[in-house]
Amino acid sequence: MNFLEEKIITDGIIKAGNLLKVDNFLNHQIDIDIIRQIAYELKRRFRGETINKILTIEASGIAIATMVGHLYDVPVVFAKKSQTTNSTDDKYMAEAYSFTHQRHNQVFVSRPYLSDTDRVLIVDDFLADGQACMALINLVHQAGGEVVGIGIAIEKGQQPGGDLLRSEGYHLESIAIIDSMDDETQSIRFRSEYN
């Protein structure tokens, strides 16, 4: 069991409806040791790759992205969310359906911050249905840039995002992949346990 799986076991709370609450170390209170270790582990997994930009989406991806950007010493861009479609003249824009909030979000990055020379590592705290991630990929491609990889802290393996991204050939690295969890017994099964 790796450091993040262990942290999920000790500090995560499983809620009904396949929800995992990691508020106390990842997306409300941030355990700086864990964030640092996530960043180092992602850098290790993408060893040898040339990366000149980190891309994430507000808000909870920003902490991990900042620490990864610090290690790579490259700029970090966070895509913004908007519920309305504004003028797209000055921005790259994509749509992401949020299953959590059951609504379509517009996701955008201002044009100067993505370009055709960019070799981008996309990072986020969670991967579930992959909608946010696909929107970020779309933004990089609109700019003519390359998605070198996708680095995720926690992947919900029962949801289709991970399989979708892998089947499309993306280099996806998730530090913890949850294959099943049970809120009654508060038990979690990680994919790594089968390996």
Added chain:
Amino acid sequence: MNFLEEKIITDGIIKAGNLLKVDNFLNHQIDIDIIRQIAYELKRRFRGETINKILTIEASGIAIATMVGHLYDVPVVFAKKSQTTNSTDDKYMAEAYSFTHQRHNQVFVSRPYLSDTDRVLIVDDFLADGQACMALINLVHQAGGEVVGIGIAIEKGQQPGGDLLRSEGYHLESIAIIDSMDDETQSIRFRSEYN
């Protein structure tokens, strides 16, 4: 002129209506060198203080807060915004009026993440009317904690937030304080220039 004032001069864009756009290094694209230097400078200015938690507000405060938390090696908490008033049983909640969006936001932190043993450094990218900052102070006080200081990247000195916080006795440190700016001539006057 310090590093941040210089960066604002070279990369900031002044827009009509007293707006300063620093999208390309602070709150959309993040220049990791600048964020690092902001964090080191804030730590220097609060030298000698015991701080065990960093508090900010989503989204654009998170990058600076993460880097400051990394330097202090303490947890980072980011308050969340909500436009609706939900149950407050499990959270500390305060109201912040946003002049930018002309609406009242509820700002909250889940109860376990602030306590009466906390000595908190509040950090944010901008200080203008001080509404967000006052809401964060309110949350710390609800929990019985102490606000050791407030560290800001850019203070808009013509707006009342800074004076209000100083007059109430808070130790406020803003790395760049803008006393006036002119969108037609793209000129900025910093408070440090008078010292």
